[in-house]
Amino acid sequence: MPIHYDITHTTVYRYRKPVRFGLHRVMFRPRESHDLRVLATDLQVSPDANIRMIQDPHSNSVALVQPIGEATELRIVCRFTIEREPGSVDQLALDPSAEVLPFAYSVQDRIDLEHYLRPHHDDPEGRLIRWAHQFLYADETNGTREVLARMNAFIGQNLSYAARDEEGTQTPLQTLELGSGSCRDYALLMMEAARRLGVATRFVTGYLYDAALELGGETTGDAVTGAGTTHAWLHAYLPGAGWVAYDPTNNLTGSGELIRVAVARDPSLAAPISGTWYGDAEAYEGLDASVVVRRLRG
Incomplete structure (x- = not known):
């Protein structure tokens, strides 16, 4: 229903x-x-x-x-x-060719996904790609969903969330250097890291439903981060499932609580x-x- x-x-x-x-x-x-x-x-x-x-x-x-x-x-x-x-694409089966990283998109998909596959922020010393490679295990198969899930969880658990009202987004290298960022910064960091692993991503801005805020506007439980203002996360394009939502701020995947407003290849295009x-x-x-x-x- x-x-x-x-x-x-x-x-x-x-x-x-x-x-x-x-x-x-x-x-x-x-x-x-x-x-x-x-x-x-x-x-x-x-x-x-x-x-x-x-x-x-x-x-x-x-x-x-x-x-x-x-x-x-x-x-x-x-x-x-x-x-x-209701329902979530995070439960849909991936195309067999995309179940394990690295995988290759079809020629037709690559044409349409070109701007979502190409990194938009420089990494001259390779710091970001080394950061991304920590989520790949050398001694076991790297399932696509599992790698993205590890990255999604790591960001929220190991960086310090810092809300910012001013416009603009930190570069991924700035976020790593500071060890902190807003939801926009977290989303961009994961986007650019995933792109370096060959996964097409796009930036998403929108709203976040938080059931903990339902009783007279007062928190009734553990509130998620980002409710009460605009929120940002990312989509990763996974053949067989389509655009799957990842919210590194709250470690959500394909969540029904995320209400999208706009998508773009870079946060600067979705203010x-x-x-x-x-x-x-x-x-x-x-x-x-x-x-x-x-x-x-x-």
Whole structure:
């Protein structure tokens, strides 16, 4: 039976004096597929704005928001009701040719996956590839799922999570050097490491459902990391199963709690919101952002 969720995503930019706003790209709408349908949407912007909906090259839904006039606050509130089919592709059998690393994609798959297979960040001294090779065992068969599962678990268990509000993502080498990062940094680290093992990966941004936050907004158990704001993870393309979700922040695989919004070959192409404003350089006061994901009962 399908599961229904209500999602409210609120972003508020505040300024000490009135400013003018340039065009803002908003990527808040969940990404529909055979397992997820968007049943209702509502986008409210203050001050008034001209809004256009488009799709980017990855078929992500993008709202182009052009606020009108000057204001001391830009508020963007998106509400969605979605229907999610239970089940997880992490249980689907892989194509026999892809069960063990290293494996080769078909010629047709390689053409389509080229940008997801090629590393996007430099590793001049080979540190990242050496880091990736620690998950390959020399004395036993390296099952594809098992290697990715070991990497997924290792990141969250051995690095220190550090939330960041500012835009941008650390490079994989920076994350290894610091020994810490945000969900975006964790996802990019695993993406680039898996690519060096011959696995196609892509960046995913979206929302995370946490049942521990259901009772009046208070934690009722062990909360997962990343709920209450936008979250990031990755997909790995495994022949036979398709795009499989890995969340190294919470050591989740193919989890139904992950609600995707946008996918891209690199995090820089999937920012939830971006835009410009014009005015006194000292006018900017701050940003407040929140996400509430509520499962509907009955």
